[in-house]
Amino acid sequence: MRSVVGLIAVVAAASLYVYSLSLYLPPAPRRPRPPADAEHADTAEPPQPPDSTGETSRYTEATTRNTCYRLKFPSDLEELRELAELLQFYKTEHTGYVLLLFCSAYLYKQSFAIPGSSFLNILAGAIFGPYQGLLLACVLTTVGSTMCYILSQVFGKRYIVNLFPHKVSMLQRKVEENQDCLFFFLLFLRFFPMTPNWFLNMSAPIVNIPITYFFCSVFIGLLPYNFICVQTGVMLSEVSSLDDLFSWERLLQLLAIACVALLPGALIRRFSRRRLKLDGQSQNGLITDKKVQ
Template identity: 30%
Template sequence: MKSKKIILVLTGLAIVALFFYLDLGRYLTLESLKANRQLLQTFYADHTLLMVAAFMGVYIIQTGLALPGATILSLSAGAIFGPVMGTVYAVSAASIGATLAFLFTRYLLRDAVLRRFGNRLEGMNKELEERGINYLLFLRLVPLFPFFLINLAAGLTRLPLRTFMLGTFFGIIPGGFVYVNAGASLASINDLSDIASARVLGSFALLGLFALIPALYAQFKNRNTTTP
């Protein structure tokens, strides 16, 4: 079993090293996407299933290994597939990649981390087990927390896999749609900061607070119940 874990870890490290060695990040820029948009659309028209499979495969690997380029991939989904199907493909791929990162952390790194930080994680474990979906939705909706850090942190807790998958999938739909829809109007984007405006970020924060309401209400109710 240990040999399998070592192989998986080494494989992941090799992919990351290859990504940076070949400088593949140069293809994941706004300029590159604009320059190759027509080529990608033509390839999609001629090889629809292959294009969808390739896009989702790349997005899954990027998310699972926390490589750079998530924003450009979401924009690419809109530019190639359109806002609706682009959102479906991007959100599905990101959710699968996040789940792989979650499982990677839980089954390959969890024991070592828990031996060192187990006591500090106990409170978080309890909250996530009792009201996990609400907290996870809040983390996904509010763009203050890096996507890959949430995957790693959740993998170190006892959060059920099903809860993680559902919370991730539904929690990233709003943000995913914003970027994919922007990609469908790629010509109007000159900088990535044009997408994540203060109004958009504020809307996500508000959605995140709504997701926390059930958890906050339960805490308030329990506090009043235990107060003599």
């Protein structure tokens, strides 16, 4: 009972923090104003900024969203695009706030195993670009998964075993069978998720996976997945029409992304056939034996 109360307190405190951070937005970035002409300094009408650059419309849109738009986790691509445009505009003068908000939201989702981190990976590419976005996605995925590991270790061991007894026992047996190459076994599970990542994060301390192995395997194993999501976000932020999406440049870029993402998985699969003990098949998101007892 004490563990349940502690977990509820942690979730409530984290939820209140993220909600407060998203609710109290800083002022919208200021609209750039051209220098006033000395001859017209005393005239009744102040000089108006040119509309050719689109700054006036962007400023008006962002100011309107600042007053009526409440930040929330995106649930589809349209909401993702709107949120990316808003945060990109805020990033011009409030980089620290946007970075803090994004990191807090990402860690919140990962720590409590809430689905939807792929949207945040795409958002990272749209806001921060291909290199900073990828670094952020990898670091936040690793830190958030490790926080989920710690929360499960402190609060949830007994409940996870009671809720998923068969899955935990099967994962425990596979971990014991691959103790001599445990790190590569964990990499295999990340590249080819026979068990969902959220379940692996929560059950890792129960099946005695060292936190150092867990930390490194998450960072390396989810790198291809994060890379694909971030690059998708970069392309979404740059593409304005379907013609841009299906151009030769974009198609070659997609091909290069696929090759880079598939290469580590191919190497791990080749190694697993020689070293790992994977005499099972995937069924309902978990490794099961081919033989029926």
